Amino acid sequence: xxxxxxxxxxxxxxxxxxxxxxxxxxxxxxxxxxxxxxxxxxxxxxxxxxxxxxxxxxxxxxxxxxxxxxxxxxxxxxxxxxxxxxxxxxxxxxxxxxxxxxxxxxxxxxxxxxxxxxxxxxxxxxxxxxxxxxxxxxxxxxxxxxxxxxxxxxxxxxxxxxxxxxxxxxxxxxxxxxxxxxxxxxxxxxxxxxxxxxxxxxxxxxxxxxxxxxxxxxxxxxxxxxxxxxxxxxxxxxxxxxxxxxxxxxxxxxxxxxxxxxxxxxxxxxxxxxxxxxxxxxxxxxxxxxxxxxxxxxxxxxxxxxxxxxxxxxx
Amino acid sequence: xxxxxxxxxxxxxxxxxxxxxxxxxxxxxxxxxxxxxxxxxxxxxxxxxxxxxxxxxxxxxxxxxxxxxxxxxxxxxxxxxxxxxxxxxxxxxxxxxxxxxxxxxxxxxxxxxxxxxxxxxxxxxxxxxxxxxxxxxxxxxxxxxxxxxxxxxxxxxxxxxxxxxxxxxxxxxxxxxxxxxxxxxxxxxxxxxxxxxxxxxxxxxxxxxxxxxxxxxxxxxxxxxxxxxxxxxxxxxxxxxxxxxxxxxxxxxxxxxxxxxxxxxxxxxxxxxxxxxxxxxxxxxxxxxxxxxxxxxxxxxxxxxxxxxxxxxxx
Numbered sequence: 001x002x003x004x005x006x007x008x009x010x011x012x013x014x015x016x017x018x019x020x021x022x023x024x025x026x027x028x029x030x031x032x033x034x035x036x037x038x039x040x041x042x043x044x045x046x047x048x049x050x051x052x053x054x055x056x057x058x059x060x061x062x063x064x065x066x067x068x069x070x071x072x073x074x075x076x077x078x079x080x081x082x083x084x085x086x087x088x089x090x091x092x093x094x095x096x097x098x099x100x101x102x103x104x105x106x107x108x109x110x111x112x113x114x115x116x117x118x119x120x121x122x123x124x125x126x127x128x129x130x131x132x133x134x135x136x137x138x139x140x141x142x143x144x145x146x147x148x149x150x151x152x153x154x155x156x157x158x159x160x161x162x163x164x165x166x167x168x169x170x171x172x173x174x175x176x177x178x179x180x181x182x183x184x185x186x187x188x189x190x191x192x193x194x195x196x197x198x199x200x201x202x203x204x205x206x207x208x209x210x211x212x213x214x215x216x217x218x219x220x221x222x223x224x225x226x227x228x229x230x231x232x233x234x235x236x237x238x239x240x241x242x243x244x245x246x247x248x249x250x251x252x253x254x255x256x257x258x259x260x261x262x263x264x265x266x267x268x269x270x271x272x273x274x275x276x277x278x279x280x281x282x283x284x285x286x287x288x289x290x291x292x293x294x295x296x297x298x299x300x301x302x303x304x305x306x307x308x309x310x311x312x313x314x315x
Numbered sequence: 316x317x318x319x320x321x322x323x324x325x326x327x328x329x330x331x332x333x334x335x336x337x338x339x340x341x342x343x344x345x346x347x348x349x350x351x352x353x354x355x356x357x358x359x360x361x362x363x364x365x366x367x368x369x370x371x372x373x374x375x376x377x378x379x380x381x382x383x384x385x386x387x388x389x390x391x392x393x394x395x396x397x398x399x400x401x402x403x404x405x406x407x408x409x410x411x412x413x414x415x416x417x418x419x420x421x422x423x424x425x426x427x428x429x430x431x432x433x434x435x436x437x438x439x440x441x442x443x444x445x446x447x448x449x450x451x452x453x454x455x456x457x458x459x460x461x462x463x464x465x466x467x468x469x470x471x472x473x474x475x476x477x478x479x480x481x482x483x484x485x486x487x488x489x490x491x492x493x494x495x496x497x498x499x500x501x502x503x504x505x506x507x508x509x510x511x512x513x514x515x516x517x518x519x520x521x522x523x524x525x526x527x528x529x530x531x532x533x534x535x536x537x538x539x540x541x542x543x544x545x546x547x548x549x550x551x552x553x554x555x556x557x558x559x560x561x562x563x564x565x566x567x568x569x570x571x572x573x574x575x576x577x578x579x580x581x582x583x584x585x586x587x588x589x590x591x592x593x594x595x596x597x598x599x600x601x602x603x604x605x606x607x608x609x610x611x612x613x614x615x616x617x618x619x620x621x622x623x624x625x626x627x628x629x630x
Contacts, residue, residue, distance in 0.1 A: 037470035040487065041478045045470065091438060096430035115411035117487050119434065120478055123406060123441065124470040130445045131465035134458055143454035146461050150446035155352035155360065155439040163356045163435055172355065172432050 013305035019062050020055035026075040027082060030132055037124070044113040044121035045128075049086040051104040056238070057081040057203045060306075064207025064227060067299030072211040076136035077145055080129040081203050084153055087125035090118050092162065097171070098264070126153075137210070144209040152202025161195025168267045183267055189236065191267070197235030204231045230292045230303060237285035237310045240278055243268040245313075247275060286311035328620035334377050335370035341390040342397060345447055352439070359428040359436035360443075364401040366419040371553070372396040372518045378621075379522025379542060382614030387526040391451035392460055395444040396518050399468055402440035403477075405433050412481065413579070452525070459524040467517025476510025483582045498582055504551060506582070512550030519546045545607045545618060552600035552625045555593055558583040560628075562590060601626035 031046050033039070058078035065074035093100040093108040094115060101111050110118035129149065133142045151157060166172040168183055168191075183191075204227040246261045247270045261268045269278040286307040293303035346361050348354070373393035380389035408415040408423040409430060416426050425433035444464065448457045466472060481487040483498055483506075498506075519542040561576045562585045576583045584593040601622040608618035 035471055036475070038475050038478045038482070040482070041470050041475060087438075091434055094434065096434060114487060116481050117478070119406055119409065119411060120474050120481075123402075123437075124474045126438065126441055127465050127469035127474065130461055131469055134462035134465060137458075139454040139458035142458045142461070143449055143452075146445055146457070147449035150442050150449060154442035154446055155356050156350055159435050159439045159442065160351070160353050160356060163353045163432065166431050166435075167353070167355070172429060 013302065013309055015302050016059055016306070016309070019059045020053075022075075023055040023058040023062070023078055023082060024050070026079045030076075030079045030083070030128065040113070040117065041121060041124060044109055044117050045086075045125055047106075047112060048090045048109050048121055048125060049083060051106055053082075053104055055082060057085050057199060060200060060203040060231075061207045061210070063299070063302050063306075064204045065210045066207075067211075067296050067303075068208055068223070069211030073137075074207060074210050076132050077206045077210050080132045080145070080149065081199070081206065083125045083129040083132065084149065084199070087122040087129070088153070088158060088162075090122040090125070094118060097162075097166065141209055141212065145206045148202045148205045148209065152198040152205075157194055157198030157202075158196075161191050161193075161198070164191045165195060165266070169265055183272075185272060188267055188269065188272055192236055192239040193232060196239045197232045200235035200238070201228050201231035204228070226292055226295055230289050230296075233285045233289040233292065234307060234310055237282050237289065237307070240269045240282040240285065241310055241313055243270055244275065244278055244282065246270075283311055328617065328624055330617050331374055331621070331624070334374045335368075337390075338370040338373040338377075338393055338397060339365070341394045345391075345394045345398070345443065355428070355432065356436060356439060359424055359432050360401075360440055362421075362427060363405045363424050363436055363440060364398060366421055368397075368419055370397060372400050372514060375515060375518040375546075375621075376522045376525070378614065378617050379519045380525045381522075382526075382611050382618075383523055383538070384526030387522075388452075389522060389525050391447050392521045392525050395447045395460070395464065396514070396521065398440045398444040398447065399464065399514070402437040402444070403468070403473060405437040405440070407477065409433060412477075412486070456524055456527065460521045463517045463520045463524065467513040472509055472513030472517070473511075476506050476508075476513070479506045480510060480581070484580060498587075500587060503582055503584065503587055507551055507554040508547060511554045512547045515550035515553070516543050516546035519543070541607055541610055545604050545611075548600045548604040548607065549622060549625055552597050552604065552622070555584045555597040555600065556625055556628055558585055559590065559593055559597065561585075598626055 027049055031042065031049060033042060035042075037045070058081050061078040061081055062074040065072040065077075089103060090109040092098050093103055094110055100108050102108065108118075109121055113121065130146055133145045133149065136142070137145065153159065155163075163172060205224060208224060208227060243261065246268065261271070269281065273281065289307040289310075290304050293300045293307065296303060342364055346357065346364060348357060350357075352360070373396050376393040376396055377389040380387040380392075404418060405424045407413050408418055409425055415423050417423065423433075424436055428436065445461055448460045448464065451457070452460065468474065470478075478487060520539060523539065523542060558576065561583065576586070584596065588596065604622040604625075605619050608615045608622065611618060
């Protein structure tokens with residue numbers, strides 16, 4: 001079974017690249033063929049996970065764990081969040097949802113393996129994320145990690161955000177048209193706070209739980225609060241820059257079709273605020289995130305670098 | 316938001332009926348509108364979960380917990396397995412999979428809410444199952460429950476079985492046609508051991524973990540082994556009788572279209588062995604299950620009743 005195991009080295013901060021490579025090694029182990037999965041299911045799952053990617057979410061887990069405890073083992077948790085991210089992309093790309101044929105420069109899962117397999121590969125990846133947590137940590141770590149992950153990606157988090165997104169796009173009928181029919185900046189922020197920010201926050205919180213909150217001068221509540229604020233800001237910054245790349249990026253760099261948001265009538269930041277105001281907003285969010293990261297202590301530097309990367313990213 | 320909250324009282328053993336009603340009450344709480352889900356998503360999730368149903372899997376959790384510890388709280392675990400069961404039905408019914416328009420006597424989720432929402436409602440239910448476990452138990456219980464559940468329903472369990480099922484039906488192309496092209500009784504048993512038996516086993520094991528294995532005369536390994544054997548036997552018996560009902564049942568009693576397996580060219584027990592041999596097999600599996608249940612001790616009686624019910628069920 002061949003895999004593509006590439007992280008784009010061109011723009012990411014140095015430490016980030018190294019960690020992303022390490023994440024890939026752990027993902028390979030989690031998706032090992034010895035687990036008794038039907039071979040074609042495993043192939044579809046591996047296609048969804050092991051393509052090129054920034055590994056943004058798992059690296060957040062790793063860095064957060066290092067802020068609080070140098071010797072923590074963040075890899076199972078880091079792998080779990082990337083499995084979840086891959087599942088969400090596979091399902092989002094389905095014809096009934098965003099109907100995309102290209103992702104990370106390759107055909108989407110349903111294009112290669114058919115719709116039925118793509119749905120099931122997503123389901124299996126989501127399940128494997130929780131199995132990976134429960135299998136590889138003592139209860140005192142796996143239980144809070146399962147809780148954070150489930151909260152971040154469920155109906156009140158990522159999936160809820162996707163529902164709102166599709167509702168405004170007209171693919172899901174709105175139950176109460178008057179209540180949801182006039183989306184503005186606040187609604188768009190709420191949508192992405194669910195769709196992107198909640199998983200970013202969960203990643204950071206999982207990093208905290210993996211380290212069992214050791215070696216820190218702040219109180220537990222203060223820390224979780226700082227992590228949440230950072231997660232919300234970079235989550236939103238990530239989304240604004242993602243929307244901007246769809247307008248201004250090129251297909252080769254982003255690995256997906258550009259201009260598709262506008263064609264689909266999606267609600268986006270450039271569509272709502274215009275390109276210039278969107279760029280300004282992204283810059284503001286990144287500045288806020290950097291300011292928060294300075295309060296993390298000695299392990300906070302990579303978080304500053306990440307905010308800088310997001311402010312200037314081209315893929 | 317209206318819900319149908321009915322358990323068919325006609326055939327289930329008495330204690331079963333009471334427990335199934337109690338399960339419904341707990342499912343109502345788990346799907347409470349106060350959780351911050353978009354209202355139309357919650358509506359789709361509630362439609363999938365709160366229709367009429369036997370609540371077979373959650374009742375297995377409750378009974379197993381009572382065999383081992385009278386005072387255990389099995390309800391969050393019982394709710395979690397029904398959420399998972401509902402998610403699997405919603406996704407199985409999708410056009411790309413079994414393409415069913417009727418389930419439990421009502422329109423299927425995608426018929427009412429559209430395909431995109433049905434995919435997302437399934438995703439949210441699967442996630443909510445793990446959240447329900449992680450939120451409502453101490454780590455020492457939730458962690459092993461999450462692990463059992465994930466193992467039972469992932470790529471090596473329920474989802475893997477569904478892949479095999481669709482592969483033999485031709486909806487998923489087989490990767491190695493020679494390896495999988497001549498299914499016999501053994502292959503069908505392996506398929507349903509994954510597709511149905513693995514979740515049944517997980518339910519029983521979760522009941523054990525919820526009770527923290529207290530008040531028992533057998534060793535932990537012996538008990539888990541007995542539960543696994545019982546789960547495999549009734550899981551398979553359930554599937555054989557399900558296949559038989561598709562041939563001989565009527566639409567009103569089963570709440571779904573009959574004869575559809577044959578129309579779709581599905582691999583079934585009556586199709587493979589004929590009706591008479593299938594009935595004989597179901598009887599044998601139930602007898603074996605009853606024999607195992609007698610070794611459970613005083614709490615084992617409902618398990619005997621369940622085996623009797625499965626041997627004679629008409630819905």
